[in-house]
Amino acid sequence: MKRTLSLWLGMAAAGVLALALAPLHAQSSDAKTGKIHGNVINPTGQPQSSGTVSLSTDGGATLKFSFPVDETGAYKGEAPQGTYMVVYRAPDTPAGKMVDSIRGVKIVAGQDTAQDLDMSRAEYISKLSPEEQKQLADLKKQNADALKTNVLIKQLNADLTAVSGDKQEIDSAMTAAAQALGASASKADVEKKAAEIKTAKYTDIVSLMTKDAALKPDEALLWDQLGYGQAGLAQSDNAIVAYKKAVDLETASKKPRMSVIGQAQEGLGEIYARTGKVPEANAAFDAAAKADPERAIVYLKNQAIIFFQQANGPAQVAAADIAIKADPNPNDPDLAVVYYIKGQGLVQNATIDPKTQRIVLPADCTAAYQKYLELAPNGPFAQEVTGILQQAGEKINSSYKASKKK
Secondary structure: OOOOOOHHHHOOOOOOOOOOOOOOOOOOOOOOEEEEEEEEEOOOOOEOOOOEEEEEOOOOOOOOEEEEOOOOOEEEEEEEOEEEEEEEEOOOOOOOOOOEEEEEEEEOOOOEEEOOEEOOOHHHHHOOOHHHHHHHHHHHHHHHHHHHHHHHHHHHHHHHHHHHHHHHHHHOHHHHHHHHHOOOOOHHHHHHHHHHHHHHHHHHHHHHHHHHHHHOOOOHHHHHHHHHHHHHOOOHHHHHHHHHHHHHHHHHOOOOOHHHHHHHHHHHHHHHHHOOOHHHHHHHHHHHHHHOHHHHHHHHHHHHHHHHHOOOHHHHHHHHHHHHHHOOOOOOHHHHHHHHHHHHHHHHHOEEOOOOOOEEOOHHHHHHHHHHHHHOOOOOOHHHHHHHHHHOOOOOOOOOOOOOOO
16 A cells, blocks of 8 residues: 655644734635646655645735645635745644745636645755655655555456456366357367366466466465466476465465465365375365365365265265264255265175175165265256165165156
8 A cells, every 4th residue: 555654744844934824815706816726745756635725925924815635635726816825734734834835826817827736846855854855765665665566466466367267267168168169069079178278277377377476476375376277287296386385375474364275275185186195185175174164164075076086985985974074064955965975985885695686785875875865856966876775775765756768
């Protein structure tokens, strides 16, 4: 945020004159008047957003006409034609004092005179004491640094918005590919096109975030998004470095954003899970859930889904149990897929009864499938789960009804 100068108003500014303030005079209705307008600029070069500009005909002894300075530093008013001293006073300027003045300003009837009070001019600055000039120089540097930072932050936010758009296009890549290729396209062609779309978007993300992380290396969110892009391009080692950088930076900050830590830990967990590092993956997902409790169920459910996608039966069952235990609502519909994943992990341990030739499901597998049907009786896996239970001779405890064959 841009810093404004406050110390200078209390300075014993050179050129300050003692004056006897007199009541403002109402101007005569038949006087020939002109207008005056301008801007008040403080010594740092920024607009002065308050105070008054007044006109004097006796060297500042009497202020006859006063006009307010608005939040942009502008003022405007009207006065009889003549030659005036234009005087600026801040709201806290002591009685009989002024902050700045310009002599010999002419107001001409029927015309609008422009007159700024620019306290960054050399004439004004030269009359300040050495200490005041040093304070002013320090403030100018701070303002310049703040302005530069503001410009950078604006650019970073614009890039993060672009990344958000890229993520949405990655999520909808299959739909976009199908629309682009038409209904006659094969599944393989659609998947190939979707992969091309995703690769282009991940590449955009990596390009933007690599640039931005170099410009502001202490911003954890940039490293988190960089890791996301690198993971999408299968640059696992680079993504791990970026995610860890995000976690370390955010953990060390004065007010850690737990959601950023959670996202980065989840990213690490996914990379570890997809590269067969089960203990590391479990530790990362656990850290994500602890860092960001509000999204803990989401992280833990994703952990089970990723292990399921990797066909890691034992790991997906363990992850599913953790997600189920963590959800305070045992009837949460969002847990349906978790129960399905648990059942799919356990069904691998099914056996065949040599007498009946029926499959024999582990007890926990049957319970998981039944819970899935209870939570999602018409879910996307309901028909599959019902078929497995029927093959095992299990009673279906749900309202699922298979569609009638025509």
